[in-house]
Amino acid sequence: AQTVTQSQPEMSVQEAETVTLSCTYDTSESDYYLFWYKQPPSRQMILVIRQEAYKQQNATENRFSVNFQKAAKSFSLKISDSQLGDAAMYFCAYSHGLTGANSKLTFGKGITLSVRP
Amino acid sequence: DTGVSQNPRHKITKRGQNVTFRCDPISEHNRLYWYRQTLGQGPEFLTYFQNEAQLEKSRLLSDRFSAERPKGSFSTLEIQRTEQGDSAMYLCASSSRWQDQPQHFGDGTRLSIL
Numbered sequence: 001a002q003t004v005t006q007s008q009p010e011m012s013v014q015e016a017e018t019v020t021l022s023c024t025y026d027t028s029e030s031d032y033y034l035f036w037y038k039q040p041p042s043r044q045m046i047l048v049i050r051q052e053a054y055k056q057q058n059a060t061e062n063r064f065s066v067n068f069q070k071a072a073k074s075f076s077l078k079i080s081d082s083q084l085g086d087a088a089m090y091f092c093a094y095s096h097g098l099t100g101a102n103s104k105l106t107f108g109k110g111i112t113l114s115v116r117p
Numbered sequence: 118d119t120g121v122s123q124n125p126r127h128k129i130t131k132r133g134q135n136v137t138f139r140c141d142p143i144s145e146h147n148r149l150y151w152y153r154q155t156l157g158q159g160p161e162f163l164t165y166f167q168n169e170a171q172l173e174k175s176r177l178l179s180d181r182f183s184a185e186r187p188k189g190s191f192s193t194l195e196i197q198r199t200e201q202g203d204s205a206m207y208l209c210a211s212s213s214r215w216q217d218q219p220q221h222f223g224d225g226t227r228l229s230i231l
Contacts, residue, residue, distance in 0.1 A: 004159075006159075035219065037222075043224070044120075044121075044222050044223060044224045044225070045160075045208070045222040046222070047219050047220075047221075050219060091159050091160070093159075104150065104162040104165060104173065105150075105152075105160070105162065105220065106162070107159030107160050107161070108159050109157070109158055109159050110157075110158070110159050
């Protein structure tokens with residue numbers, strides 16, 4: 001079975017600074033997708049960024065980028081120029097590649113990010 | 118795109134009662150997922166539908182849980198004889214049939230068992 005591990009329960013960053021959230025996963029598959037989802041307090045979960053395992057290039061979305069290390073099974077999220085609105089719980093998630101990005105997601109426990117003004 | 122809609126937002130009930138939640142997916146999405154999220158944890162997969170067919174169920178989905186998606190549109194999740202351990206946030210997500218499209222989540226239904 002696939003597992004996703006987020007070992008840091010909480011992190012804090014100063015506004016405008018950069019922060020990196022860690023995630024490791026375990027799978028025997030070679031084709032899969034990895035995601036970072038953001039869940040603000042009492043609000044819906046939204047997709048931040050995703051990475052296809054077959055792509056060597058790290059995904060980027062504006063201030064968000066990932067460091068995907070396939071051999072190490074590591075998938076970290078870097079948030080640059082942190083903003084107050086980035087404060088939320090962040091979940092790392094995995095899905096099989098055979099059924100594409102539509103298959104069920106396996107989530108980590110999440111990390112609570114706070115942003116200091 | 119009006120987003121995934123879940124009702125009710127919050128349900129409080131006594132132990133032993135039955136509850137039913139509804140999810141309306143994004144209209145053109147043919148896949149629909151249910152997840153359960155307990156406090157301080159990540160969501161856990163419960164079940165998913167492609168159109169009206171329920172294609173996979175988690176072992177977490179005991180025989181007290183049943184989900185339906187008649188006509189491949191909205192879905193309902195029913196819990197019979199609720200227990201304290203059923204207290205959680207129940208999340209619904211939907212996605213299109215195109216493999217490069219991710220899941221979109223609703224706001225969830227928070228279930229509290231007294």
